[in-house]
Amino acid sequence: MADITGLPRTGAPAGPVPAQTSEPVRPPAGAAASRPAAAPADTAAPAPDFSGWTCPAPLRDLPRIVMGHGGGGALSAELVEHIFAPAFGGRTLSALGDSAHLELGGARLAFSTDSFVVRPLFFPGGSIGDLAVNGTVNDLAMSGARAAYLSCGFILEEGVSVATVARVAHALGDAARTAGVEVATGDTKVVETGHGDGIYINTAGIGLIPDGVDIRPERAVPGDVVIVSGPIGQHGVAILSVREGLEFGVEIQSDCAALGGLVRTMLDVTKDVHVLRDPTRGGMAAALNEIAKAASVGVVLQENRLPVPPEVANACAILGLDPMYVANEGKLVAFVPREDADAVLAAMRAHPLGSGAAIVGECVADHPGMVVARTALGGTRVVDLPLGEQLPRIC
Amino acid sequence: MKYIEEFQDPALARGLLDQIHATVTRPWALMEVCGGQTHSIIRHGIDQLLPDQIELIHGPGCPVCVTPLEVIDKALEIASRPGVIFCSFGDMLRVPGTGRDLFQVRSEGGDVRVVYSPLDALRIAQENPQSEVVFFGIGFETTAPPNAMTVHQAKRLGIRNFSLLVSHVRVPPAIEAIMGSPDCRVDAFLAAGHVCSVMGTEEYPELTDRFRVPIVVTGFEPLDILEGVRRAVTQLERGEHTVDNAYARAVRPEGNPAAKAMLADIFEVTDRSWRGIGVIPRSGWRLAERYREFDAEHRFSVEGITTLEPAECRSGEVLQGLLKPHECEAFGTTCTPRNPLGATMVSSEGACAAYYLYRRLGGTPAPVEASPVG
Structure with missing residues (x-):
């Protein structure tokens, strides 16, 4: 079989890489001895004190939500692990995958939800409508499931133009047709001016996981x-x-x-x-x-x-x-x-x-x-x- | 943008590494001054490719790290006030002051905005005449000219609702302070190329002569850094100590005269406190007296805020190469990348964080070099 990875194999390193041991930082003992003696500093000011160097440590014990909690990184994970998962307590949720894998009436389903708060609403190559479909369809696809039905909740900010809402809705509908998924149910809410960013969308989706497929x-x-x-x-x-x-x-x-x-x-x-x-x-x-x-x-x-x-x-x-x-x-x-x-x-x-x-x-x-x-x-x-x-x- | 790949060329890097390996005969400790260089070294794994005799000490050249706590606290105080739009480069938002950071000020209702150019803050001031717009002007000689430009333009255009919170720092006094430290074990410096593109190299001969230490002006791409190391080691092996410009495509001896003129007009040299280190004489810039109306400290009367920080962490010694990260009692126990005590454990650029990660790697039964990928 050909080397399918095309990557260098064990025992054949890509280049003459010096052996790296578990000691990547390696101040050699007595290195200072080879340095010519420094002339004394001619300033009378007290010598700077390097021993107290304590600088930026990000604060992790956060009393309020910060933007990083939505960044998909460690802060997001902590919020889910420490607040949501214990509060909800379900067994399915504890798997914390992109989508939940469910058995219902003998069928194996993938089920997922995602919210979309992108700004601006339209950007080169897509819009919040495209994202709302593709994000959820892709979450289902990552368990091998073919997305079948979507729900769609719109949260609209007072004052956003109807034409903008229509444009987003059309983009969403087109994206759903392209993805081969049907928007089967929905909801609309309006919040006061200043309480939203024009349009927020939440979608949830379900799809069947094919027999013999177990992707996680x-x-x-x-x-x-x-x-x-x-x-x-x-x-x-x-x-x-x-x-x-x-x-x-x-x-x-x-x-x-x-x-x-x-x-x-x-x-x-x-x-x-x-x-x-x-x-x-x-x-x-x-x-x-x-x-x-x-x-x-x-x-x-x-x-x-x-x-x-x-x-x-x-x-x-x-x-x-x-x-x-x-x-x-x-x-x-x-x-x-x-x-x-x-x-x-x-x-x-x-x-x-x-x-x-x-x-x-x-x-x-x-x-x-x-x-x-x-x-x-x-x-x-x-x-x-x-x-x-x-x-x-x-x- | 051109030449990114060219300055990361593996074959050329190999050639430089071979020359360095052939040149070095003794242990040498090199300090790269700039945080951008540290980032590149870690990002490309350059430190692992150098001969064992060459140690890279990560210098105090991360502007975020050295901005003193009391300036952060002043920023937090100003940003919390109603009617203020506080503008900053992104990576300052996560830097903790006493008890909170700018992200938290924002979560409490403060109007804190990330900008990519200081002049964006000036535009925001023009667009929001009812608000006071403050830009957080920190950094070395590299970021100082564009920050100075905001004040120049604000004065020229009569933009009265703009001010600058200034905590600029200068490289040469820091080198002087490091070399003057009795425990110093730095044998040569890789000077920060972009600082020199502004300031030139005229400040350095005095330092090479006085401390008998080579200073090689070095760029930021992998080949730049390897060339800087090669030239520094060559000097050390020959017993030389001169200023050498290995970043000539960006640095002229005289620097950038227009930028220097702008700095001389807007700022004046001052003693500056470096976070965790203390005051280094003449190591900073503040707004010149004639521009005081644009000084946010003055405008918001926060000059009185002074803060002391607890000294729990020994990263100052780590930064000088006096202490290996794992020799600190807190290392890996009370201090980890998840719960860092100090800057060196915070970012991938930090010596402690890098050491923590690579020790975890090396501590596994087979080091990564033995993995099937190569």
């Missing part, structure tokens, strides 16, 4: 190959560019799309797809960390295999963001058995939403719960779970 994060096992379905980072950068009025020379379009068809294509190759995840908030980093933690496996990425479009790379470089943490709305990450990886990849590439699919890494037994990236230079870094929102760095 816990099924990742060492040896699985990690595939991403295409270029990453487009949605987050597209939103940022319009929200903040940033221009990067070329318009970056959101990748917003429904992934049910792509998933069916993959399942036609093998029903034994282990894990699927759509890397939305928190991006690839959050998705892979959640999988690594759920399955107690390690994930190793080959960073130069990640498909990052140049315009996304440029925007991230300017803003001090890491593409691995930027949201996607039309991409998936798959963990598939090594023996099926070639065929699954080929099937994905033949699908319009998977034409840029690539093998980016694999699942390992080492460092369970951790995601590690091999950098293009041959170094390694830990890709940690983002805490909350990713913030542009000052320098």
Whole structure:
């Protein structure tokens, strides 16, 4: 069998990487001895005291909700684990997947809900209406389910124009037809001016999980190959560019799309797809960390295999963001058995939403719960779970 | 944007690494001054590729880290006031003051906005004449000129509802303070390239001569950093100590005269407190007396706020390379990335956080290099 990952194998490292032990910080003893003696400082001021250096530690004991609680990172997870899950107490919820897996009247259902509070309502490549359908359809698709029915709740702010509502509704309807899902029930509420951001939407969806399909994060096992379905980072950068009025020379379009068809294509190759995840908030980093933690496996990425479009790379470089943490709305990450990886990849590439699919890494037994990236230079870094929102760095 | 990939080229990096490996014969401790360089080093795993004899000490060049607690507290106080729109670069929002941060001020109803350019804050002031708009002007010589420009423009355009909360810091006095510390074990500096693109290199010969320490002006991409290391090690091995510009595509010896003129007009040099370190003489800028009307501390009468912070964490010693992170009693016990005591444990740039993560890696039965991926 060909080396399906195309990645260097054990015992054949990519380059002459110096052996790295468990001591990455290695101040050699007596290093100072080789330094010429410093001349005394000619200032009379007291010597700065480095011993009390205590600087920015983010505060975790938060009495109020902050934006980071909605960022899909560690703060979001803590809110669910410490407030919602204990309060609701259900067994199904405790699995904390993208969608719940239910058995009802002999049928295996996937059930999911998502709320959409994006600003602006319309952005290059989509709108809040497209997101409201695709977000929930994709959550269902990540358990292999074909979305059948959606509910749709609109929360409208007093004063928003009816034409805007109609435009969003049409976008939502079109997206539903494209995804092959029916909006079966809905609700509308209006809140006073200043209490909303024009339009908020909540959708919930149900779909049938095909027989023989069992896709969930816990099924990742060492040896699985990690595939991403295409270029990453487009949605987050597209939103940022319009929200903040940033221009990067070329318009970056959101990748917003429904992934049910792509998933069916993959399942036609093998029903034994282990894990699927759509890397939305928190991006690839959050998705892979959640999988690594759920399955107690390690994930190793080959960073130069990640498909990052140049315009996304440029925007991230300017803003001090890491593409691995930027949201996607039309991409998936798959963990598939090594023996099926070639065929699954080929099937994905033949699908319009998977034409840029690539093998980016694999699942390992080492460092369970951790995601590690091999950098293009041959170094390694830990890709940690983002805490909350990713913030542009000052320098 | 061009040349990102070119300056990350693995083959060229390999060539530089080979030269560094061939040059080094003894242990050397190099300090990269700028937080942006630290970020790049961790991001690309550069520290792991260098010879064991070369130690990189992450310097105090993260502007977020060194902004003193009392300035953060002043920011929190001003941002909490009704009628104020407080504008800041994004990464300041998470920095804790006494008991809270700007995110929490926002959750309590404060109008705190992230901007990408200081001039955006000026535009917000023009669009909201009924509000007082304050920009949080922190950072090194790199961010100082655009911040100075806001005051220049505010005065020129007669924008009276704009002010600047200033806590700028300067690199050369920090290098001087580090070298003057009796325990200092830094053998050479990689100076911050973007600071030098503004200020030039004329401030450094005095330091190389006085402390007999090489200073190599270094950029931020992997090849830039490796070239900086190569030149620093070459000097050290030869017993030389000069100012060397390894970032000539961005840095001229005279710097950026227009930016320097703007700084000289708007700011004046002052003693500045660095968070956790203490006061370093002449290490900061404040608004010059003639621009006092634009000084947020003056306008909001917060000059009286003074705060002391508890010294629970030993990251100051870590930053000087005097203490390995795991030698601190708090390391991995009361201090982890989830519950950090100090800045060095907070971000991926911090020495303690990096050490924590890689120790976790290395502590597993097989280190990552033995993984099937390579």
